[in-house]
Amino acid sequence: MSATxxxxxxxxxxxxxxxxxxxxxxxxxxxxxxxxxxxLAGGVLALLMRxxxxxxxxxxxxxxxxxQFFSMHGSTMIYLFVTPVALALGMYLVPLQVGAAExxxxxxxxxxxxxxxxxxxxxxxxxxxxxGAGSAAWTGEYPQSAAVSTPGPGMDLWCAGVALxxxxxIALAASQLATIAGRRAPGMTLLRMPIFTWSMLVTCLMTVxxxxxxxxxxxxxxxxxxxxxxxxxxxxxxxxQNIFWFYGHPVVYVMFFPFLGAVLEVVATFSRRRVFxxxxxxxxxxxFTALSMSxxxxxxxxxxxxxxxxxxxxxxxxxxxxxxxxLAMIGTMVGGAIVLRxxxxxxxxxxxxxxxxxxxxxxxxxxPLDYHVHDSYFVVAHFHYTLLAGSVFGLFAGVYYWWPKVTxxxxxxxxxxxHFWLFVVGTNVTFIPQFVLGYDGMxxxxxxxxxxxxxxxxxxxxxxxxxxxxxxVVVFIVNVALTSIAGKPAGSDPWEAHTLEWATTSPPPRxxxxxxxxxxxxxxxxxxxxxEAIL
Amino acid sequence: xxxxxxxxxxxxxxxIVVALxxxxxxxxxxxxxxxxxxxxxYAIDAGVALVLAAIVAVLVVVTLRxxxxxxxxxxxxxxxxxxxxxxxxxxxxxxxxxxxxxSAPNRPATLHVPAGTTVEVSLRTRDVVHAFWIPDLRFxxxxxxxxxxxxxxxxxxxTVAGVGHCAQYCGLKHSDMVFFVDAMDPARFASWSRMRExxx
Amino acid sequence: xxxxxxxxxxxALLAALAAMLALWTGDLVAVVLLPGAVLVVxxxxxxxxxxxxxxxxxxxDASASGPLAAGGVALLALGAVAGLWAALIGAALLVxxxxxxxxxxxx
Numbered sequence: 001m002s003a004t005x006x007x008x009x010x011x012x013x014x015x016x017x018x019x020x021x022x023x024x025x026x027x028x029x030x031x032x033x034x035x036x037x038x039x040l041a042g043g044v045l046a047l048l049m050r051x052x053x054x055x056x057x058x059x060x061x062x063x064x065x066x067x068q069f070f071s072m073h074g075s076t077m078i079y080l081f082v083t084p085v086a087l088a089l090g091m092y093l094v095p096l097q098v099g100a101a102e103x104x105x106x107x108x109x110x111x112x113x114x115x116x117x118x119x120x121x122x123x124x125x126x127x128x129x130x131x132g133a134g135s136a137a138w139t140g141e142y143p144q145s146a147a148v149s150t151p152g153p154g155m156d157l158w159c160a161g162v163a164l165x166x167x168x169x170i171a172l173a174a175s176q177l178a179t180i181a182g183r184r185a186p187g188m189t190l191l192r193m194p195i196f197t198w199s200m201l202v203t204c205l206m207t208v209x210x211x212x213x214x215x216x217x218x219x220x221x222x223x224x225x226x227x228x229x230x231x232x233x234x235x236x237x238x239x240x241q242n243i244f245w246f247y248g249h250p251v252v253y254v255m256f257f258p259f260l261g262a263v264l265e266v267v268a269t270f271s272r273r274r275v276f277x278x279x280x281x282x283x284x285x286x287x288f289t290a291l292s293m294s295x296x297x298x299x300x301x302x303x304x305x306x307x308x309x310x311x312x313x314x315x316x317x318x319x320x321x322x323x324x325x326x327l328a329m330i331g332t333m334v335g336g337a338i339v340l341r342x343x344x345x346x347x348x349x350x351x352x353x354x355x356x357x358x359x360x361x362x363x364x365x366x367x368p369l370d371y372h373v374h375d376s377y378f379v380v381a382h383f384h385y386t387l388l389a390g391s392v393f394g395l396f397a398g399v400y401y402w403w404p405k406v407t408x409x410x411x412x413x414x415x416x417x418x419h420f421w422l423f424v425v426g427t428n429v430t431f432i433p434q435f436v437l438g439y440d441g442m443x444x445x446x447x448x449x450x451x452x453x454x455x456x457x458x459x460x461x462x463x464x465x466x467x468x469x470x471x472x473v474v475v476f477i478v479n480v481a482l483t484s485i486a487g488k489p490a491g492s493d494p495w496e497a498h499t500l501e502w503a504t505t506s507p508p509p510r511x512x513x514x515x516x517x518x519x520x521x522x523x524x525x526x527x528x529x530x531x532e533a534i535l
Numbered sequence: 536x537x538x539x540x541x542x543x544x545x546x547x548x549x550x551i552v553v554a555l556x557x558x559x560x561x562x563x564x565x566x567x568x569x570x571x572x573x574x575x576x577y578a579i580d581a582g583v584a585l586v587l588a589a590i591v592a593v594l595v596v597v598t599l600r601x602x603x604x605x606x607x608x609x610x611x612x613x614x615x616x617x618x619x620x621x622x623x624x625x626x627x628x629x630x631x632x633x634x635x636x637x638s639a640p641n642r643p644a645t646l647h648v649p650a651g652t653t654v655e656v657s658l659r660t661r662d663v664v665h666a667f668w669i670p671d672l673r674f675x676x677x678x679x680x681x682x683x684x685x686x687x688x689x690x691x692x693x694t695v696a697g698v699g700h701c702a703q704y705c706g707l708k709h710s711d712m713v714f715f716v717d718a719m720d721p722a723r724f725a726s727w728s729r730m731r732e733x734x735x
Numbered sequence: 736x737x738x739x740x741x742x743x744x745x746x747a748l749l750a751a752l753a754a755m756l757a758l759w760t761g762d763l764v765a766v767v768l769l770p771g772a773v774l775v776v777x778x779x780x781x782x783x784x785x786x787x788x789x790x791x792x793x794x795x796d797a798s799a800s801g802p803l804a805a806g807g808v809a810l811l812a813l814g815a816v817a818g819l820w821a822a823l824i825g826a827a828l829l830v831x832x833x834x835x836x837x838x839x840x841x842x
Contacts, residue, residue, distance in 0.1 A: 012796070017797065019802045020797040020798055020799055020802060021796065022794075022795050022796060022797055022798050023796065101794070106794065107795070107798045107801050107804075107839075108801075109801075110800075110801025110802070111800070111801040111802070111804045111808075111832075112805075113801070113805075114802045114804075114805030114806070115805045115808060115809070117805075118805055118806065118809040119809070122809065122812070122813065156816040157813075157816055160809075160812040160813055160816055163812055164808065164809055164812055167808060177779060177783070178782070178786065180738075181738045181782065181783040181786035182738075182786030182787060183788055184788075189737075190738070190740070190741065202745075205742065205745055205776065205779065208775060208776075208779060209772040210772065212775065213768065213771075222815045222816075226815065235764070238762075238764070242764045242765050242768065243764070246768045282741075286741060286744060286745055286748065287748065289745070290752065291748075291752070293749055293772060294749070294752035294756065294769060296768075297765065305762075306760070306762065306765060307756070307760035307762070307765070310756055310760065314752065510796075511794075
């Protein structure tokens with residue numbers, strides 16, 4: 001299929017080009033860079049929090065300051081880092097993986113980038129206001145987030161920023177869905193799409209189905225804060241929580257499935273085998289994501305306002321498709337010829353560590369068990385295992401895997417291994433103590449605690465772990481910097497991979513493929529080509 | 536519940552880790568061995584799904600039964616009216632009119648209860664959502680505006696001095712919303728009742 | 736049409752979960768959320784069914800409409816915080832964005 005460039009908007013260079021360029025690859029890089037910047041900002045907040053909690057007493061900030069730190073840490077990581085970077089990964093790769101020259105709806109996609117950036121700026125500008133940034137947690141817990149409890153423009157700016165980030169997600173997801181629906185190369189049936197593209201399909205379905213609830217929640221909250229009395233009825237606060245968590249649970253899966261898809265691709269490539277059980281994976285992706293839309297009440301078990309039985313049932317059922325995904329990952333390795341390059345190391349880290357998060361999730365899916373650990377550091381440890389020790393490991397697996405395709409150069413292996421091992425040690429030293437602390441009775445979102453509880457030792461250990469995580473991120477940044485100066489050229493397919501993005505140059509040209517595409521007869525066209533050549 | 540969930544979680548974790556270790560050693564790339572082409576065997580997927588579904592069914596049934604037992608309101612016991620507010624607690628005891636334990640700045644309230652018998656708690660809030668958490672009892676419940684939460688607690692026999700926390704973020708002094716728990720054996724409870732009679 | 740199959744399957748799963756919840760509880764807010772999502776997904780299914788790869792396509796290399804629209808929406812959102820003037824400027828930016836997009840498509 002051909003695509004003509006629309007005059008007079010020929011390639012625009014420079015700063016203006018950064019704002020208006022529509023090439024999905026450029027937009028994805030800009031979004032990924034912005035998201036990584038927010039990751040660093042959110043990480044600084046985390047380090048400040050850990051510095052405060054290491055010992056009893058207030059050493060770093062005030063109670064009010066701490067409330068802003070933890071609220072903005074969670075908000076930044078979820079709304080401004082992991083969600084956008086997950087969508088950016090899809091934005092870059094999906095058109096390439098389906099053999100398209102361009103993303104569908106490039107203007108909508110570009111709008112999504114700027115909605116996200118502006119949303120982040122608006123949210124963070126709260127720090128410059130008189131009452132500081134939003135301080136009602138990343139969830140805008142109502143009625144704590146009402147104007148009487150959390151006054152000031154910073155909280156309003158938070159609501160507006162979150163709404164913009166939510167709209168960004170919807171725009172970005174819509175473009176990818178349109179691409180998958182209408183831009184696949186000839187021969188690429190749905191059941192020949194790469195597993196990563198399937199994971200983006202279900203991710204984007206969850207996004208368009210659940211993010212509108214967040215826009216609604218933020219709109220209603222803003223209205224309530226300006227006197228509209230939206231949540232004044234007896235059922236008002238529960239209504240807010242239901243609407244919010246209807247978004248708030250699927251989003252954690254939006255922050256998981258792209259990285260699961262990346263890990264499956266990495267495992268297949270570095271086991272030098274096709275993915276095991278492709279159709280079972282597709283079915284379990286659909287079931288897993290549909291189920292995840294129905295579990296939101298498990299965040300509300302202790303409220304007495306939701307049907308605990310239903311939400312416990314659906315939440316526990318998640319173990320079934322999750323187990324099938326694990327079977328797929330391990331089954332792909334069985335019979336393979338495994339090569340332990342950096343992407344594969346991070347993939348293995350994801351597999352083991354996400355499991356800790358997942359199993360602790362099944363644990364808290366049981367109301368009688370959750371009644372103890374809800375809103376404690378146990379839950380904090382649970383979701384950091386899924387998000388940081390899990391998804392972010394999967395993110396780095398994808399980053400180290402696709403870096404040569406995107407930039408044309410390979411990241412350094414040895415530095416990658418240092419990054420990996422520091423990151424493994426760091427995440428575990430940070431969060432294992434938090435399981436202990438939470439079970440022992442340490443609530444979350446507290447700025448300080450009495451020495452009488454005996455929590456200082458575990459807290460200090462956790463803080464040391466956070467420092468190690470920070471160090472590992474520095475190693476990654478150094479790797480990126482050195483590679484940009486002295487990295488080895490990668491060629492189009494340095495890993496001998498399976499899917500179409502590796503059939504073009506590194507980096508790909510403006511319209512992705514200049515030569516004719518290889519014939520598409522399975523979900524691993526390049527592997528097919530290689531096997532035919534041997535025969 | 537712990538006795539069910541923890542062993543299963545540990546077993547699953549161990550299984551996956553061991554499987555991975557075995558696979559990584561056995562199928563490490565070697566120059567003399569090519570990878571085996573993938574053959575999908577959906578019977579394995581179906582089998583794994585069935586086993587997991589069975590485990591899920593057991594977990595859910597036990598969970599729902601335990602939940603019903605835990606949240607059921609038993610025969611009447613010693614009643615406590617608990618009110619959470621920004622930022623402290625107030626406990627009053629309907630069978631001891633005029634007796635109130637209330638948080639003061641720098642002095643947490645103490646919840647006085649008899650050990651070894653049912654304690655009926657009615658929990659309310661004066662402002663935002665708070666949560667009443669006694670870690671020693673492995674139980675918490677939220678306090679919601681315009682709603683009264685009712686639950687039964689049972690403090691182990693023998694004097695237990697423990698703490699309670701607010702577990703739901705509620706603003707500036709959320710960290711400080713502690714209360715003490717004094718679960719008294721019958722003799723001490725009787726003398727506390729006598730001592731507090733007629734005093735606010 | 737084949738495109739719509741996984742989307743419709745997903746919508747069906749959501750509908751089944753919604754029905755189960757409606758039978759389990761009477762809480763209105765909780766019960767309407769999933770059906771709402773089903774409606775959104777059905778719209779996506781319709782779009783997927785009608786998607787056609789156009790043979791000749793005009794693909795922009797750059798578009799002012801993207802950032803303009805984002806700025807417009809952002810100012811509209813800030814209207815709640817900063818006042819009506821922000822919302823009005825935002826609306827104007829949105830109009831500009833639409834004009835830019837239309838000009839690009841037909842120009």
